[in-house]
Amino acid sequence: MSRPVIGLTTYAEEARFGLQDTFAAVLPFSYVQAVHTSGGRAVLIAPDEPDDDVLDGLDGIMFTGGSDVDPALYGEQPHPTTKVKPERDAAEIVLLRAALAADLPILGICRGMQLMVVAYGGRLHQHLPDVLGHHNHRPISGPKFGEHAVRLRPGSHSHDVLGDLVLVNSFHHQGIADPGRLTPVGWCPDDNLIEVVEDSSHTFAVGVQWHPEDTKDFRLFAALVSAARQRRSGTAERAGAGRAPR
Amino acid sequence: MRPIVGITSYVEGARWGVWEGVAALVPYAYVRVVSDAGGRAVVLPPDGGGIEVIDVLDALVLAGGPDIDPRRYGAPPHPRTKNRGERDGGEAALVAAALHADLPILGVCRGMQLLAVAYGGTLHQHVPDLIGHEKHRPGPGVYGSHGVRFAPGSRLAAIMGEEDEVNSHHHQAVADPGALVATGWADDGVIEAVEDPNRQFVVGVQWHPEEAGDLRPFAALVRAGLTGSTERAGMAPERDIHPMSG
Numbered sequence: 001m002s003r004p005v006i007g008l009t010t011y012a013e014e015a016r017f018g019l020q021d022t023f024a025a026v027l028p029f030s031y032v033q034a035v036h037t038s039g040g041r042a043v044l045i046a047p048d049e050p051d052d053d054v055l056d057g058l059d060g061i062m063f064t065g066g067s068d069v070d071p072a073l074y075g076e077q078p079h080p081t082t083k084v085k086p087e088r089d090a091a092e093i094v095l096l097r098a099a100l101a102a103d104l105p106i107l108g109i110c111r112g113m114q115l116m117v118v119a120y121g122g123r124l125h126q127h128l129p130d131v132l133g134h135h136n137h138r139p140i141s142g143p144k145f146g147e148h149a150v151r152l153r154p155g156s157h158s159h160d161v162l163g164d165l166v167l168v169n170s171f172h173h174q175g176i177a178d179p180g181r182l183t184p185v186g187w188c189p190d191d192n193l194i195e196v197v198e199d200s201s202h203t204f205a206v207g208v209q210w211h212p213e214d215t216k217d218f219r220l221f222a223a224l225v226s227a228a229r230q231r232r233s234g235t236a237e238r239a240g241a242g243r244a245p246r
Numbered sequence: 247m248r249p250i251v252g253i254t255s256y257v258e259g260a261r262w263g264v265w266e267g268v269a270a271l272v273p274y275a276y277v278r279v280v281s282d283a284g285g286r287a288v289v290l291p292p293d294g295g296g297i298e299v300i301d302v303l304d305a306l307v308l309a310g311g312p313d314i315d316p317r318r319y320g321a322p323p324h325p326r327t328k329n330r331g332e333r334d335g336g337e338a339a340l341v342a343a344a345l346h347a348d349l350p351i352l353g354v355c356r357g358m359q360l361l362a363v364a365y366g367g368t369l370h371q372h373v374p375d376l377i378g379h380e381k382h383r384p385g386p387g388v389y390g391s392h393g394v395r396f397a398p399g400s401r402l403a404a405i406m407g408e409e410d411e412v413n414s415h416h417h418q419a420v421a422d423p424g425a426l427v428a429t430g431w432a433d434d435g436v437i438e439a440v441e442d443p444n445r446q447f448v449v450g451v452q453w454h455p456e457e458a459g460d461l462r463p464f465a466a467l468v469r470a471g472l473t474g475s476t477e478r479a480g481m482a483p484e485r486d487i488h489p490m491s492g
Binding site: 032041044049067 | 252257263271272273281291296386
């Protein structure tokens with residue numbers, strides 16, 4: 001059985017690799033491995049002139065981590081620590097809105113979750129240490145990732161996937177102030193920061209604040225791929241005979 | 247609706263922004279030229295799992311990168327050959343599937359060499375051994391420049407004219423193009439371009455038109471992808487019933 005095709009948004013940054021130092025479309029390979037291990041086929045969607053035509057061939061889409069979302073998009077002035085990539089925001093917001101309109105299965109990770117919140121009319125805390133008084137969500141010394149629990153709300157889609165409680169890694173300095181029209185369904189019990197949001201009116205629209213691609217816990221990817229597979233087989237049935245061979 | 251153009255990706259240890267690690271990436275120049283030529287780029291990380299991604303593509307760019315494992319053309323490795331095995335298998339499968347689907351293909355540098363190997367050809371593993379100079383790669387990360395003449399009546403001549411000056415950064419080259427036809431040569435006789443005269447568009451170039459911002463080969467690829475996609479759309483109605491269409 002052919003695998004569902006999952007689009008992954010990419011960073012567009014000056015990158016150094018091998019002997020090269022060049023502007024690149026770049027994404028940690030851990031995201032790719034998470035999708036492939038979970039039975040999907042990853043394709044990378046570099047930011048491009050805003051247009052949603054690329055969604056046509058996708059069965060699901062993942063909004064990945066990266067720079068801060070431009071606070072202008074939720075009507076605020078930038079905090080001194082806020083670092084934005086407006087081209088990425090512009091391209092990804094277009095893709096996100098079109099993906100939602102098409103009920104394409106969506107998983108947002110870290111920045112991707114924050115982008116979902118902004119698209120749903122919410123707002124972000126621009127620098128969590130100012131609000132929470134601690135650096136636990138992005139350690140300033142020691143290991144790269146922080147670590148904390150997340151408690152899930154029973155009855156939510158995310159609870160079906162992750163259960164009551166999950167231990168997560170953490171590498172972010174912004175967080176959700178207001179989830180907008182998304183439903184908050186997971187919190188860090190230490191400081192009540194929202195860690196998981198979803199839109200239950202969609203087949204699969206979930207955002208998480210941590211980085212499951214950098215763990216061994218791929219349940220969220222499996223859930224995304226599963227929703228994408230169902231969509232793919234549904235599309236094939238409607239077409240009558242599956243995707244016609246090229 | 248722009249033709250969707252897949253670009254194969256590098257897998258390298260990389261550093262960008264505050265991030266570092268193994269990444270899937272391509273120099274953004276590839277994305278930009280595809281976009282400027284009227285296509286929509288998606289980046290294809292290597293993957294041994296299957297070739298279903300072909301279904302979503304209208305054309306394929308085989309990007310540059312490390313040397314191809316010489317065992318793929320039956321030769322022992324030269325001491326200067328540097329292979330990164332994770333790309334070869336998945337890309338060879340993609341080439342085979344793209345040929346089967348009659349998808350337009352443009353191979354760049356390593357990508358051209360991959361085409362030659364797929365067509366049963368062989369490579370020179372270190373060009374300076376052959377020609378006694380380093381004009382094709384003056385130094386690591388340094389582009390050379392040299393003239394190329396194209397075979398009159400070939401697709402390459404139609405795209406590039408009868409001769410042109412090109413950039414150059416490679417230490418391997420096509421020795422025997424197999425079932426492809428060589429249609430471009432450097433001043434020193436090194437094969438610089440290959441094509442399959444029996445296909446709508448299967449073309450390989452040894453230089454880097456994306457770095458030079460030379461849209462011509464990409465425009466020709468996108469044009470071929472557009473023609474093919476219109477023809478395929480006639481045979482493959484599932485694209486039209488997809489909720490994201492139009």
